[in-house]
Amino acid sequence: MSPYELWISFYTMMRKDVVRLFRIWVQTFLPSVITSSLYFLIFGTVLGSRIGQMQGVNYMTFVVPGLVMLAIVTNAYSNSSFTFFQSKFFMRSIDEILVSPTPPWLMIAGFVSGGVIRGVLVGTLVLLISIFFTGLRLAVANMLVILLFAILTALVFALAGLVNGVYAKTIDGINIVPTFVLQPMVYLGGVFYSIHSLPQAARYVTYINPIFYLINGFRYGFLGVADIPLWVSLTVLSGLIVALIAINWYLIRKGLGLKQ
Amino acid sequence: MNALTINDLKKTYSNGVVALSGVSLAIPEGDFFALLGPNGAGKTTLIGITAGLVNKTSGTVSVFDYDIDRRPEKARTLLGLVGQEINFNPFENPIDIVVNQAGYYGIPRKVAIPRAERLLADLGLADKAREQSRTLSGGMKRRLMIARALVNEPRFLILDEPTAGVDVELRRGMWEYLSGLSARGLTVLLTTHYLEEAEQLAKHVAIINKGQIIVNGTMQDVLAMHDGDGAAENGFRGGRLEEVFLRLTAEK
Numbered sequence: 001m002s003p004y005e006l007w008i009s010f011y012t013m014m015r016k017d018v019v020r021l022f023r024i025w026v027q028t029f030l031p032s033v034i035t036s037s038l039y040f041l042i043f044g045t046v047l048g049s050r051i052g053q054m055q056g057v058n059y060m061t062f063v064v065p066g067l068v069m070l071a072i073v074t075n076a077y078s079n080s081s082f083t084f085f086q087s088k089f090f091m092r093s094i095d096e097i098l099v100s101p102t103p104p105w106l107m108i109a110g111f112v113s114g115g116v117i118r119g120v121l122v123g124t125l126v127l128l129i130s131i132f133f134t135g136l137r138l139a140v141a142n143m144l145v146i147l148l149f150a151i152l153t154a155l156v157f158a159l160a161g162l163v164n165g166v167y168a169k170t171i172d173g174i175n176i177v178p179t180f181v182l183q184p185m186v187y188l189g190g191v192f193y194s195i196h197s198l199p200q201a202a203r204y205v206t207y208i209n210p211i212f213y214l215i216n217g218f219r220y221g222f223l224g225v226a227d228i229p230l231w232v233s234l235t236v237l238s239g240l241i242v243a244l245i246a247i248n249w250y251l252i253r254k255g256l257g258l259k260q
Numbered sequence: 261m262n263a264l265t266i267n268d269l270k271k272t273y274s275n276g277v278v279a280l281s282g283v284s285l286a287i288p289e290g291d292f293f294a295l296l297g298p299n300g301a302g303k304t305t306l307i308g309i310t311a312g313l314v315n316k317t318s319g320t321v322s323v324f325d326y327d328i329d330r331r332p333e334k335a336r337t338l339l340g341l342v343g344q345e346i347n348f349n350p351f352e353n354p355i356d357i358v359v360n361q362a363g364y365y366g367i368p369r370k371v372a373i374p375r376a377e378r379l380l381a382d383l384g385l386a387d388k389a390r391e392q393s394r395t396l397s398g399g400m401k402r403r404l405m406i407a408r409a410l411v412n413e414p415r416f417l418i419l420d421e422p423t424a425g426v427d428v429e430l431r432r433g434m435w436e437y438l439s440g441l442s443a444r445g446l447t448v449l450l451t452t453h454y455l456e457e458a459e460q461l462a463k464h465v466a467i468i469n470k471g472q473i474i475v476n477g478t479m480q481d482v483l484a485m486h487d488g489d490g491a492a493e494n495g496f497r498g499g500r501l502e503e504v505f506l507r508l509t510a511e512k
Binding site: 001002004005006008009011012013015016019023087091092093095096097098099100101102103255259260 | 273274308311312313314315332333334336337339341343345347348349350351356360361363364365366367368408412
């Protein structure tokens with residue numbers, strides 16, 4: 001395929017998923033908006049006033065980057081895992097792509113693009129809601145860093161979701177990882193607290209949690225302060241992206257779960 | 261040139277089932293080729309390997325001399341597949357299904373949309389083009405799959421039991437359409453359980469049983485194997501090809 005034909009194939013996969021996202025917006029966009037509003041209400045407004053300040057800002061301002069990140073992570077992950085699983089399991093419409101000249105790496109890009117777009121869009125919606133709860137006092141230290149970390153985080157978790165979608169043999173296989181792995185990782189990665197408020201032993205555990213590095217970089221973009229240097233977060237994120245692309249490429253090229 | 265060349269193709273599934281045990285086959289360009297066999301004979305596995313949906317165990321497969329391992333993208337560009345199972349998203353409408361399929365082949369929407377509209381009209385689906393495909397009847401779904409397989413203008417069309425569950429009138433219409441395509445030079449590989457139609461349509465026929473080709477030749481050669489005095493089975497007698505098919509598959 002020529003570069004133009006590759007672009008058309010990629011655009012087709014991306015467009016198809018974006019059309020689906022907006023067609024079922026009640027299922028794709030609304031749940032995170034409602035959940036985040038509840039988080040802002042309970043953790044920010046009700047409990048936050050008792051917590052006081054964290055990293056030099058009030059708790060509501062502190063918790064915003066973490067909650068936006070939470071929305072990006074869960075939406076990017078579930079989008080690519082479910083879309084891929086659905087197309088290979090329920091309707092077998094994945095065959096439409098498998099019989100075409102679309103190469104495996106482009107299939108990865110196509111499926112992941114929908115996850116990235118959904119993650120960033122939902123993250124933006126949650127950010128807009130946070131403005132309402134923070135009374136327009138939302139801190140923004142570096143918009144470029146915010147955008148960079150939003151996109152890279154969505155990419156990491158869309159890729160991770162795709163691995164899950166490829167491996168899953170039942171619908172339970174799609175739900176187990178988000179419930180038992182992803183959610184604990186997100187909650188223990190520093191969404192609601194700074195690592196400095198943890199005992200030393202717990203900090204070491206946090207250092208092996210990739211979510212910590214994402215939230216750290218993202219929070220730096222908002223507050224201008226971070227638990228660890230920004231370059232460390234970017235290095236971990238880049239390493240994860242490379243590793244996940246390699247795993248996905250290997251799995252899809254081999255046809256694991258796709259071809260008998 | 262051959263549209264399809266298969267050499268010593270073997271496939272053993274992970275559960276140990278041997279689906280193909282050394283199949284060799286050649287389909288000349290422009291042929292209408294019928295691949296017949298009882299359920300579980302290996303027809304769909306052979307087609308799946310050719311189309312890139314099933315991994316082979318060993319052997320080689322080439323589409324217009326493009327090896328499916330070394331030049332998979334080239335081989336697939338020349339192929340169109342109508343699978344046995346309905347495999348499109350029922351919540352999408354036919355025009356989107358066909359246009360998206362063109363997109364996977366790198367065909368831009370401005371080219372794909374008029375082409376898809378023409379194909380859907382040719383197959384009698386023009387008035388259903390923008391309705392959800394789950395509302396289509398069984399026969400319409402089959403025709404939609406044919407339109408989808410033709411949107412990349414393949415030189416080699418594979419039809420895996422495309423008329424299963426389609427009523428007689430619609431089936432006749434579909435065969436007429438496919439015969440027209442074949443007459444214009446499209447190579448067709450057909451698997452079907454309607455042997456009387458294979459008898460009328462195909463120039464060449466191969467019968468596969470238990471993963472092996474047991475007969476392969478022109479339709480006249482295979483029909484010549486009919487001795488005319490086969491015993492009626494449960495009071496019924498089929499067409500000539502059906503009698504040959506039953507005798508060969510029973511013997512093997």
